[in-house]
Amino acid sequence: MGIEEKIGQLQAHQKKLRAYKHAMNLLNYDGSTLMPSGGADYLSDTLETLSGEEYCLRTAPEVRELLLKLTEVSEKLDLQTRREAEELLREQNRLLRVPKEEVMALESAASRATACWQEARKNSDFAAFAPHLEKLIEIKKRYAGYIAPEKPVYDVLMDDYERGMNQKDMDAFFGELKSALTPLIGQVKEAGQPDTPFMEGPFDTARQKALSGMLMDIMGLDRTRCVLGESAHPFTTEFSRFDVRITTRYTEDDLTGNLYSVIHEGGHAMYELSIGDALSYSVLGEGASTAIHESQSRLWENYIGRSREFCHLLLPKLKELFPAQFSGVTAEELYRAVNLARPSLIRTEADELTYPMHILIRYELEKAVFGGDLKAADLPGEWNRSYREYLGVDVPDDARGILQDIHWAGGDFGYFPSYALGTAYAAQIFDALKQDVGVARCCETGDFAPVRQWLTEKIYQYGMIYTPAQLIERTCGKAFDPGFYILYLREKFGRLYGAGL
Secondary structure (H helix, E strand, O other): OOHHHHHHHHHHHHHHHHHHHHHHHHHHHHHHHOOOHHHHHHHHHHHHHHHHHHHHHHHOHHHHHHHHHHHHOHHHOOHHHHHHHHHHHHHHHHHOOOOHHHHHHHHHHHHHHHHHHHHHHHHOOHHHHHHHHHHHHHHHHHHHHHHOOOOOHHHHHHHOOOOOOOHHHHHHHHHHHHHHHHHHHHHHHHHOOOOOHHHOOOOOHHHHHHHHHHHHHHHOOOOOOEEEEEOOOOOEEEEEOOEEEEEEOOEOOEHHHHHHHHHHHHHHHHHHHOOOHHHOOOOOOOOOOHHHHHHHHHHHHHHHOOOHHHHHHHHHHHHHHOHHHHOOOOHHHHHHHOOOOOOOOOHHHOOOOOHHHHHHHHHHHHHHHHOOOOOHHHHHHHHHHHHHHHHOOOOOOOOOOOOOOOHHHHOOOOOOHHHHHHHHHHHHHHHHHHHHOOHHHHHHHOOOHHHHHHHHHHOHHHOOOOOHHHHHHHHHOOOOOOHHHHHHHHHHHHHHHOOOO
């Protein structure tokens, strides 16, 4: 069999894998948006069966033979094909260590836990969710043991989301952030907050939906390939570069929650919609990593969306939709309002300055759970204690505390650190972007095509062809440096709250 025939088989295999992913993502999306609660168990059974079939497809002996043969002639392959074979073989090597039944059990448990979490969050009832959480923790401990029994469990779990991420490096990263930001947060807290009565509701839901559409258009999201839905926790699901679904949550007493959820999820969608045509059916046809993906959602949400220039663009649209609240408001007042820095309960609604502390809390809790120092039943108490210690806020109930995020219900332990890492990536990427593109001018004109084109050229088009480290180096001309992030926060909030900060 010649190389071209082998490559054809590889492409056919990947197309079948994408079909399975498409089907399972559709089911998961439906389960989080439209499915009646009574359908949860049947959905879990279906996903369990499909995950078993996908496991067989990924680990089939004939597929392994094909991948090994392609690896032997890797020097004759183009970059994309070589990387496809590498990724598929790496994933297969990991999967072959895990029994099929464990993969199926995880899919089923995560689906059932997600359905339970939705109800538990509504009722602020951690006790109802706790058995599901305990089961998922045990499954993930076994999973890590199969994959790399010689490594700490939490290192194995984090590696699933950001290749090479481990506790040693993340301890140093979070230690640097905590050292730099703790005194800054204290100084900002003492400086006092501007008066922002115009940010108080009610904000009509129908008008918020109109605002959501305006934001998608401003960002340049292709509405023929991207739609907006509603869910308990905003998220993005990519079925392909031709079909990306984002969701938001509307509450009439909070405008910024929806506003920045749409921009955040829109950033994720922009990435997926801009991946190169050649990767449409490729295993490489998705974001390079969770942290690189997060860098793009946070870049659009914060570095652009919370900028002074963007507030000038946004204000006329807010006055049009909500004249009672915004008729006499200036762009500078809006800018200060959307950049209030004050400790809060909810991660997704946190300001840029205190956001890393929300992630640090989750990181430390996950480390303790998978290090054997904390049980699932102890999490609410430790969560509440950590929020008092790090943010100085008291958690009133489970819904606004331990149950606020969906990630643990999906078995996504080790995911949270990538939020902080991705936000730090974004600072360095944004610094490079500003050197080539007039971002302020884009805000003035409402035309973000130059930003989209630059990000596509540097990051989006490549999918997973390059590693996160390679993308940062290629995009920024230097290796990742968290100092860009710390400097950005110091300068921005120093100006907002006093030059002495």
